[in-house]
Amino acid sequence: xxxxxxxxxxxxxxxxxxxxxxxxxxxxxxxxxxxxxxxxxxxxxxxxxxxxxxxxxxxxxxxxxxxxxxxxxxxxxxxxxxxxxxxxxxxxxxxxxxxxxxxxxxxxxxxxxxxxxxxxxxxxxxxxxxxxxxxxxxxxxxxxxxxxxxxxxxxxxxxxxxxxxxxxxxxxxxxxxxxxxxxxxxxxxxxxxxxxxxxxxxxxxxxxxxxxxxxxxxxxxxxxxxxxxxxxxxxxxxxxxxxxxxxxxxxxxxxxxxxxxxxxxxxxxxxxxxxxxxxxxxxxxxxxxxxxxxxxxxxxxxxxxxxxxxxxxxxxxxxxxxxxxxxxxxxxxxxxxxxxxxxxxxxxxxxxxxxxxxxxxxxxxxxxxxxxxxxxxxxxxxxxxxxxxxxxxxxxxxxxxxxxxxxxxxxxxxxxxxxxxxxxxxxxxxxxxxxxxxxxxxxxxxxxxxxxxxxxxxxxxx
Ligand SMILES: [Zn+2]
Numbered sequence: 001x002x003x004x005x006x007x008x009x010x011x012x013x014x015x016x017x018x019x020x021x022x023x024x025x026x027x028x029x030x031x032x033x034x035x036x037x038x039x040x041x042x043x044x045x046x047x048x049x050x051x052x053x054x055x056x057x058x059x060x061x062x063x064x065x066x067x068x069x070x071x072x073x074x075x076x077x078x079x080x081x082x083x084x085x086x087x088x089x090x091x092x093x094x095x096x097x098x099x100x101x102x103x104x105x106x107x108x109x110x111x112x113x114x115x116x117x118x119x120x121x122x123x124x125x126x127x128x129x130x131x132x133x134x135x136x137x138x139x140x141x142x143x144x145x146x147x148x149x150x151x152x153x154x155x156x157x158x159x160x161x162x163x164x165x166x167x168x169x170x171x172x173x174x175x176x177x178x179x180x181x182x183x184x185x186x187x188x189x190x191x192x193x194x195x196x197x198x199x200x201x202x203x204x205x206x207x208x209x210x211x212x213x214x215x216x217x218x219x220x221x222x223x224x225x226x227x228x229x230x231x232x233x234x235x236x237x238x239x240x241x242x243x244x245x246x247x248x249x250x251x252x253x254x255x256x257x258x259x260x261x262x263x264x265x266x267x268x269x270x271x272x273x274x275x276x277x278x279x280x281x282x283x284x285x286x287x288x289x290x291x292x293x294x295x296x297x298x299x300x301x302x303x304x305x306x307x308x309x310x311x312x313x314x315x316x317x318x319x320x321x322x323x324x325x326x327x328x329x330x331x332x333x334x335x336x337x338x339x340x341x342x343x344x345x346x347x348x349x350x351x352x353x354x355x356x357x358x359x360x361x362x363x364x365x366x367x368x369x370x371x372x373x374x375x376x377x378x379x380x381x382x383x384x385x386x387x388x389x390x391x392x393x394x395x396x397x398x399x400x401x402x403x404x405x406x407x408x409x410x411x412x413x414x415x416x417x418x419x420x421x422x423x424x425x426x427x428x429x430x431x432x433x434x435x436x437x438x439x440x441x442x443x444x445x446x447x448x449x450x451x452x453x454x455x456x457x458x459x460x461x462x
Contacts, residue, residue, distance in 0.1 A: 003323070003380075007031055007127060008212055008315040009286060009408065012342075013284040013287070013343075014211070014212060014284050016346065017212070017339075018415060020221055020346070020359075021044075021342065022048070022414060023047060023416075024413075024416050024417050025045045025417075026043070026044055026046050026050065026342065026417075027041045027042065027043055027044060027047050027213065028041065028042045028044055029041060029042075029386060030042045030047065031063075031452070032456060033198065037209070038208065039208040039215070039217065040216065040217065041212075041213055045367075046365075046367040046368070046417050047338075049367035049368070049398060050365060050366075050367045051188075051196075051300055051338055052220075052235050053217075053360070053364065053365040053367070054334065054338060054341065054365055055199055055222070055334065055355050057251060057252070058199070058222050058332065058334075058407070059071065059199065061195075061251075062224060062244075066195075066455040067248050068190075068193060068194045068195060068196065068199050068418040069196070070184060070190065070194070070195070070196055070197070071196070072176065072177065072184070072196060072197070073198060073199075073200065074176025074179075074180060074198060074200070075176065076169055076201060076203075077158075077167050077168075077169065078168075078175055078176060079179075079431065080163070080165050080166065080168065080177055081308075082175055082308075083155065083168055084305050084307060085306065085308070086175060086300065086305035087303075088155060088168075089153070089155075091238065092154050092155060092171060093153050094107055094151075094152050094154055094206065094207065095107065095108040095109055095124045095127055095149050095150070095151060095152075096147050096149070096150055096152045096170065097131065097142060097148070097149045097200055098109060098147040099141060099143065099146060101143040101145050102141040102143070103143050103205055104140045104141070106138075106139070106207060107206075107207050108120075108149045109121045109122075109127065110126075110207075111136055111139070112130045112134070112136065114133060115134055115136045116134050116136075118130065121230075121268075122268070124151065124329060127149040127151050127384075128148060130201050131146055131149070134337065142193060143158060148187060148294050152205075152274050153203045153205075154206060155171050155204070155205065156168065156169040156170040156203045156204075156205050156217075157169075161188065165251070166202065166427075170202055170203065170204035171203060171204050171220045171256070171358075172202050172223070172331075173199070173200045173201075173202055173223045174198075174220065174225060174329060175367070176198060176200075176335065177196045177198055178198075178301060178304050179194070179304060179308075180229075181301065181312055182310060182312055182378060185314065190422070192227055192229045192232075192314060192316070193227060193228040193229065193232065193416075194226070194227055195224045195225060195226040195227065196224070196227075197212065197222070198221075199220065199221070199223075199334070200220065200223075200430065201218060201220050202218075202219060202220070202221050202223065203204060203217060203218050203219075203271075204217060204219075207363075207393060211283070211285055212339065213335045213338065213339050214285075214288065214303055214335070214339055215416070217220070219333065219334070220334035220335055221331060221332065221333060221334060222332040222337075223329065223330070223331045223332065224329070224330050224331075224332055225327050225328075225329055226241065226327060226328040226330065227314070227325040227326070228325060228327070228328065229316075230298065230323055232323065232326075233386070234290075234295060234328065237328060238275065238277075238328055241293050241328055242261065242277060242279070242328070243330065244246075245279050245291045245293060246259055246279055246332055248332070249281065249291070249337065250335055251362065251364075252340060252341040252342075252362065252365055253341050253344035253345055253360070253361060253362050253365075253425060254340050254342070255344065258281055258282040258344075259280070259281055259282075259290075260279075260280050260282075260287060261276070261277050261278070261279060261280070261282050262277065262279075262289070262361065263276070263278075264276040264278070272299035273294055273299075274295035275294070275295045276292065276294040277292070277293050278290075278291070278292050278293075279291040279293070281336075281340055282342070283340075290332075291330065291332045291333065292329075292331045292332060293328065293330045294328070295326070295327075295328055295329075296326070296327050296329055296330075298324040298325065298326050298327070300327060301324050301327070305324070326454075333339050343377075345418055347359070347360050352443075354417060355414070357416055358415040358416070358418070359415070359416060359417060360418065360419040360441070360442060363461075363462055364454075364462075366420055367398065367417055367419075368399065368400045368414070368419045369397040369399065369419065369421065369458075369462055370399045370400075370419070370420075370421045370423055370458065371400045371402055371414045371421070371423065372390045372393070372400070372402070372420045372422075372423045373386060373400070373402055373407060373410055373424045373425070374386035374425050375423075375425060375426040375427070377403035377404070381430055382426070382429075382430070385429060385430060386403070387401065389423065389425065389436070389451065389454070392455075393454065393455075393458070396458070397458060397462060407424060411439065414441070416443060420440070420441045420442075420461075420462070421435050421438055421440065421441065421458070421461070422438070422439045422441075423439075423454075423461075424436060424437045424439070433450070434450055434451050435448040435449060435450050435451070436448070436454070438457070453454045
């Protein structure tokens, strides 16, 4: 594996994002007052706005604005048998190895790949030998004293009253879609090709190696199962989904040059998959998987049909034939999308010898759209007018009222959360012409706009 050239600079870039996220209420390390819980984060007030805006953007693009996709919101706990059908109970494992000296646990394939460049994912039988032959040392303490490589199931287990077997927190959202396939067929009059979409949490008990919210044990996915007739020419549909995935990440701010495709080699594919392509993004720690697109054939419906003994075929009223559809699965990581949005937005600019940090989010995902200030907080007339404007605009846009500190400081605060417009009520507003100053986040230009025209002005800009 190619080692990063300027490691320090890249670590710095991540550190800056992590620190800004905490300082400006995007993301906090979770359970912090109890000493933290490895790699879990809470979305703070601006983080949750950003997250909701991105979810909404996705839902609009892939569900509301399409006539061939419907949405569901399934539960996190599902019938345990379904994870047998999907192969997760037996096959959803990581190969782990423990350092006997420092007791730290690693993913064996990652350890080997970092040391030798060889990717042995899924080939557990070769891993012990690879570690031995290459004398790979513990990255934590430097010793060479390993346990055997062991299989470790990635699903979180829990118990449910009245159920004898363990119940799992879903490791992906797709499952719920397949088990509601029949209900959708019966109630929605859908015709092939059609998709079922879902946004929701998923859980994987993984070894997590930092990188902020890139890999989390509790994360959110945005997934679609797109069902097609088994005899359809699927390549153009597959290509189109890939294009839409790449389009989406650019809509949250990513630069086209930071996105690439990585097609899985045929020998690495699951036995049922016709083709899998990852959309990768150039994170500060290298190109990594952002989204995935897989052609899963009829594996899922066939398996669930077998295990549930329900007929999950699709009946075509025109040709009178019954078929088990094939499925294309575009899968989007929400937390990774948010990380891309944060990294893409982060900008430092030199302004009159000072550094301005500004989050240049695309306006539609910015957590706050308009910040409203009275020039001075101890002038009741200015305050009253600013609050009136806030009361008026808050129904159309996410607004924030702020009267604390100098105008310069308030601008800096809003720049750091990426607010596209700051609006200031000053003495001219009251005494002269009923206009306010509107300052643009990106150009820093200021314009005077009459209060009566504010709604039209923002309708045009936002
Ligand atoms: Zn060690």
